[in-house]
Amino acid sequence: MFARRRVVVQIDSRYSIINNHFSTINGLKLGLEWRGRVRTGLAFYFLSSRIPTRLEPPDNAAEEADATLRFYNIALYGEYVLIENPRWELGVNLQGGMGSVRVEYNLSDTVRVRTPRDFIALVEPSVAAQMRVFSWASLGAGAGWRQPLFVDPIVRREISGPIFYVRAKILIAPLLRIRRNHEPLFSQKDIRARAIKNRTRRIFYGE
Numbered sequence: 001m002f003a004r005r006r007v008v009v010q011i012d013s014r015y016s017i018i019n020n021h022f023s024t025i026n027g028l029k030l031g032l033e034w035r036g037r038v039r040t041g042l043a044f045y046f047l048s049s050r051i052p053t054r055l056e057p058p059d060n061a062a063e064e065a066d067a068t069l070r071f072y073n074i075a076l077y078g079e080y081v082l083i084e085n086p087r088w089e090l091g092v093n094l095q096g097g098m099g100s101v102r103v104e105y106n107l108s109d110t111v112r113v114r115t116p117r118d119f120i121a122l123v124e125p126s127v128a129a130q131m132r133v134f135s136w137a138s139l140g141a142g143a144g145w146r147q148p149l150f151v152d153p154i155v156r157r158e159i160s161g162p163i164f165y166v167r168a169k170i171l172i173a174p175l176l177r178i179r180r181n182h183e184p185l186f187s188q189k190d191i192r193a194r195a196i197k198n199r200t201r202r203i204f205y206g207e
């Protein structure tokens with residue numbers, strides 16, 4: 001199993017509903033993949049959107065203070081491909097880690113301050129599907145749940161919620177092979193789903 005492994009670097013931007021607001025959580029993954037089915041490694045995420053918070057600001061904050069929630073976390077992740085064929089892939093993902101959360105608020109019209117960081121632990125199970133469009137490109141999407149641990153119940157209510165994401169992957173090695181062998185760029189070679197009637201194959205794959 002460990003004979004065929006490769007390094008995987010992935011930009012992983014996730015989307016979520018935090019405190020009834022649509023938000024973007026940007027991330028970067030670095031890990032290893034074995035035989036195309038098992039992937040594991042390290043990930044770093046931070047909340048890039050400014051999300052209004054229901055947490056009360058300190059007493060010295062300005063009236064009607066503009067308070068926003070900020071957090072980041074580092075996580076270990078593991079992914080296993082349950083079902084795969086030349087066209088489709090369905091896998092499950094579990095990642096867990098730790099980080100910090102804090103609130104930024106306006107002390108006055110010109111001064112913004114930050115509360116001290118609070119420790120936070122996160123667990124995020126998800127499921128994702130991916131379709132290979134060509135031998136060198138694939139598209140995918142996934143959904144799951146973000147659950148904070150070891151935090152105040154008010155903060156837990158602020159941060160917990162659904163997560164969803166889309167993926168677009170370009171495979172460099174197959175693309176170079178196609179160019180080197182002068183093969184058609186948009187060919188369906190080697191990725192056709194099996195056991196499909198000829199009429200259906202002609203409709204969807206252009207044969």
